[in-house]
Amino acid sequence: MVPCIRLDLDCAAICKAALDYVSRDSRYAGDILQQCARICRACGEECNKHEAEHCKACAEACFKCAEACEQHQSA
Template identity: 50%
Template sequence: MDTQLQKVMDTAYACMQACNHCFNECLKEDDIDMVRECIRLDRECADMCQMVLSYAGREGVLQHDLISLCEKICQACGNECAQHEHMEHCQECAKACFACADACRAFVSA
């Protein structure tokens, strides 16, 4: 497995964990409406990262497309989480999302 694909897999795993944690912490917030989009994107991002992890090792025909889609979802989730500056779990999630988006972008452009 090449190093760029391994980087995608490593960052996707970390992103999936961060999104799941953020999702669970956001559900504990008193004002769910304030984090509704964050919760939705956390789920989508975690699911996409899990899918990338499942398919990446196969090197199938859809690998490039899945990793490209993962980059878009991770970027969107990171952008949303970054807006919640007062929530440490959102900031950590944003950091993991941006790292995964960067790794996916590098893989797709190679």
């Protein structure tokens, strides 16, 4: 579970950073959104390896976040 928890923390940190960049309309928002999507997908894949209900919920949230980052980036 240690790699999963580390990825959870990375995912939370990059999501916060992405929100900060997008909210101030930074010219680098697209770059951070790309990384956010990549890390969220990795986190979702790791969480999906576990059977616990909270892990499945986390994986679903991570995949939704990755999709949102990709959609916002292409907008």
